Amino acid sequence: MSTQTASNSPITNRRRGTIQRWSRTLIPTLREAPAEAVNPSHRLMLRAGCIRQVGAGVYEFLPLGMRVLQKVSQIVREEMDAAGSAEMLMPAIVPLELYADTKRDVEYGDLLFRLTDRHGRGAALGPTHEETVTEMAKGSVSSYKQLPLNVYQIQTKFRDEFRPRAGLLRGREFLMKDAYSFHLSVEGEGGLNETYDRMYQAYVNVFTRCGLDFTVVEAEAGPIGGSASHEFMVNADTGEDTIMVCPATGYAANVEKCEIGERTWSFDKSAPAELTKKHTPGMPGIDLVAEHLGVKPEQMLKTIVFQKVGGEKRKYVLATVRGDHDVNEGKVRDTFGFPVEIADEKEAKEAGFAIGYVSPKMVERRDDTLLVIDPDATAGTWATGADEKDHHVTGFSWSRDLDAELPEQGKQSGRIRVGDIRNAVTGDPSPRNASAKLEAKRGIEVGHIFKLGTKYADAFKFIILDEKQKKQTVIMGCYGIGVSRTVASSVEMSHDDSGIVWPIPIAPYHVIITVMDPDKDEHAKVAADLSEKLADEGVDVIIDDRKERPGVKFKDADLIGIPVRITIGDKALADESVEFKLRTDDGKGRLVEIAHVVQETLSKLSNA
RNA sequence: CGGGGUGUAGCGCAGCUUGGUAGCGCGUCUCGUUCGGGACGAGAAGGUCGGAGGUUCAAAUCCUCUCACCCCGACCA
Numbered sequence: 228m229s230t231q232t233a234s235n236s237p238i239t240n241r242r243r244g245t246i247q248r249w250s251r252t253l254i255p256t257l258r259e260a261p262a263e264a265v266n267p268s269h270r271l272m273l274r275a276g277c278i279r280q281v282g283a284g285v286y287e288f289l290p291l292g293m294r295v296l297q298k299v300s301q302i303v304r305e306e307m308d309a310a311g312s313a314e315m316l317m318p319a320i321v322p323l324e325l326y327a328d329t330k331r332d333v334e335y336g337d338l339l340f341r342l343t344d345r346h347g348r349g350a351a352l353g354p355t356h357e358e359t360v361t362e363m364a365k366g367s368v369s370s371y372k373q374l375p376l377n378v379y380q381i382q383t384k385f386r387d388e389f390r391p392r393a394g395l396l397r398g399r400e401f402l403m404k405d406a407y408s409f410h411l412s413v414e415g416e417g418g419l420n421e422t423y424d425r426m427y428q429a430y431v432n433v434f435t436r437c438g439l440d441f442t443v444v445e446a447e448a449g450p451i452g453g454s455a456s457h458e459f460m461v462n463a464d465t466g467e468d469t470i471m472v473c474p475a476t477g478y479a480a481n482v483e484k485c486e487i488g489e490r491t492w493s494f495d496k497s498a499p500a501e502l503t504k505k506h507t508p509g510m511p512g513i514d515l516v517a518e519h520l521g522v523k524p525e526q527m528l529k530t531i532v533f534q535k536v537g538g539e540k541r542k543y544v545l546a547t548v549r550g551d552h553d554v555n556e557g558k559v560r561d562t563f564g565f566p567v568e569i570a571d572e573k574e575a576k577e578a579g580f581a582i583g584y585v586s587p588k589m590v591e592r593r594d595d596t597l598l599v600i601d602p603d604a605t606a607g608t609w610a611t612g613a614d615e616k617d618h619h620v621t622g623f624s625w626s627r628d629l630d631a632e633l634p635e636q637g638k639q640s641g642r643i644r645v646g647d648i649r650n651a652v653t654g655d656p657s658p659r660n661a662s663a664k665l666e667a668k669r670g671i672e673v674g675h676i677f678k679l680g681t682k683y684a685d686a687f688k689f690i691i692l693d694e695k696q697k698k699q700t701v702i703m704g705c706y707g708i709g710v711s712r713t714v715a716s717s718v719e720m721s722h723d724d725s726g727i728v729w730p731i732p733i734a735p736y737h738v739i740i741t742v743m744d745p746d747k748d749e750h751a752k753v754a755a756d757l758s759e760k761l762a763d764e765g766v767d768v769i770i771d772d773r774k775e776r777p778g779v780k781f782k783d784a785d786l787i788g789i790p791v792r793i794t795i796g797d798k799a800l801a802d803e804s805v806e807f808k809l810r811t812d813d814g815k816g817r818l819v820e821i822a823h824v825v826q827e828t829l830s831k832l833s834n835a
Numbered sequence: 836c837g838g839g840g841u842g843u844a845g846c847g848c849a850g851c852u853u854g855g856u857a858g859c860g861c862g863u864c865u866c867g868u869u870c871g872g873g874a875c876g877a878g879a880a881g882g883u884c885g886g887a888g889g890u891u892c893a894a895a896u897c898c899u900c901u902c903a904c905c906c907c908g909a910c911c912a
Binding site: 338386743777806 | 836841845846847848861862869870871872873874904905906907910911912
């Protein structure tokens with residue numbers, strides 16, 4: 228064992244590496260993964276002894292997993308500090324009174340873990356901390372001279388997800404970095420935009436340093452408008468999110484937000500087929516009906532009933548897209564400029580909508596109803612609902628069968644409009660380059676930056692005087708990174724049949740020294756000497772000193788994914804050498820003279 | 836919250852239909868032989884069969900209730 232202390236100097240950041248012995252830490256690797264683990268990251272992190280499940284969506288980090296979590300946290304910390312954010316720590320327990328003004332406890336609903344203390348006072352385990360930090364800032368920032376301000380914390384967050392899944396990817400308890408900034412202006416020096424751009428760059432730095440393959444996408448716009456929100460997505464086929472990418476321009480957006488390039492449209496006047504009513508019992512869904520009628524989903528119209536949010540009288544918005552497309556609520560909202568939500572089924576039925584069998588013709592029967600049609604759902608004849616339970620029609624033509632004024636290109640103002648209201652799909656024209664086509668990819672959201680504006684400052688009446696002695700509501704931004712999710716995403720992105728392949732910057736150890744025979748003094752001595760020298764250079768080393776057969780150690784080394792493996796055995800030692808192998812190399816590695824191993828390791832760790 | 840499924844040793848599973856002393860593989864411990872990609876032999880430890888109630892001479896097995904976990908969907912600042 229080393230007698231040296233962990234750090235060489237109290238004032239430099241030069242960090243001495245860690246030396247750990249496998250036999251003296253806890254890395255319970257498994258040959259078989261628990262049956263419930265389906266995702267690669269979940270399976271492999273369990274098998275590699277990184278984590279263990281304690282309850283639904285609740286995991287403990289064992290020493291190996293903890294080291295990765297710490298490495299990611301440290302990178303986040305360094306980049307946040309460098310970008311001018313100051314670390315702090317807020318409580319996990321948030322008194323319910325803090326939500327009194329924002330009503331987010333209601334908004335969150337069951338997602339909030341609630342608790343009651345012995346005095347009957349209500350509190351929540353913080354799912355995020357906008358309220359807490361706004362209250363904190365309001366109480367301690369009283370002058371414009373203290374702004375801009377940017378603070379962050381790395382802390383466990385709690386969300387009682389309906390359905391936790393995929394191990395660390397969607398847990399009910401997870402480690403998150405959340406930052407909050409405060410400003411008096413959006414533009415200019417010290418403004419929100421400046422900090423937002425710095426956070427954007429800091430996030431790019433963080434995920435690049437973590438060795439992740441990621442895409443920054445535009446996300447649902449914030450209240451201030453413009454490109455007010457970005458998500459950082461790790462590229463992985465197993466991701467839950469769909470992102471759309473334009474290969475020509477680099478434009479990338481979450482499918483929920485992705486624009487679609489210009490599409491031509493017209494209301495075809497030809498009507499080759501007659502309008503015929505068909506009995507389609509118990510078939511509200513597109514697929515069933517299409518099969519029953521013998522048409523393809525893309526020959527059908529899908530009409531979704533939305534209702535205006537707020538307002539005294541119910542106002543309905545019909546959104547019609549082609550049967551194989553999905554309506555995008557945000558785009559429907561933007562068409563008429565007021566927020567909408569899917570209509571309450573019971574209420575809509577009472578109002579006369581045959582939910583499941585609705586056709587666009589409902590717009591001509593009701594004055595309180597608007598209609599928006601996707602360009603791809605215009606020309607041609609269609610199968611659609613008959614506005615009557617268990618019935619559909621075929622041969623529907625807009626120009627022949629709708630007794631209402633249809634919009635024309637470039638001239639839209641009435642109750643019926645044509646516009647982009649659906650989710651983009653692969654092959655759609657890019658919004659930035661008419662001749663390029665969008666491609667869909669899968670991603671895992673690991674970071675999200677957001678311009679909040681005055682939402683929280685308004686709620687908390689966080690107002691301070693500017694230098695002209697004018698009252699200004701403070702403008703805020705918030706910036707999140709899912710730290711534990713980042714760890715899991717890395718495994719999703721980087722693994723093979725043998726196990727995890729950690730990127731060097733977040734690997735729990737940089738080097739594993741596999742000692743073939745720990746009982747042999749020579750083996751043990753070379754391992755000890757090498758590890759000390761590597762640690763002096765800042766390299767983290769684990770010595771596999773277990774009395775196991777070589778095959779077991781090799782398999783485990785691959786499973787836990789350490790980037791560099793140094794094997795100490797008789798054959799190599801006879802040549803004053805050890806075997807040197809990268810996790811990504813095949814075979815048993817090549818001989819490197821002991822005198823050159825440190826050099827070789829450093830060079831591989833810094834170049835790879 | 837809707838649909839489907841599973842709870843038996845640390846992990847993976849069989850046994851349940853047809854009630855009758857709780858089993859297999861891996862792992863763990865001991866001894867021996869082995870020792871460069873998850874060795875072999877012999878022996879051992881380890882389970883109130885998720886929990887509660889019921890039926891029965893007898894329940895892992897049948898019945899009722901309950902809890903937990905997983906998967907699909909809906910949901911996800």
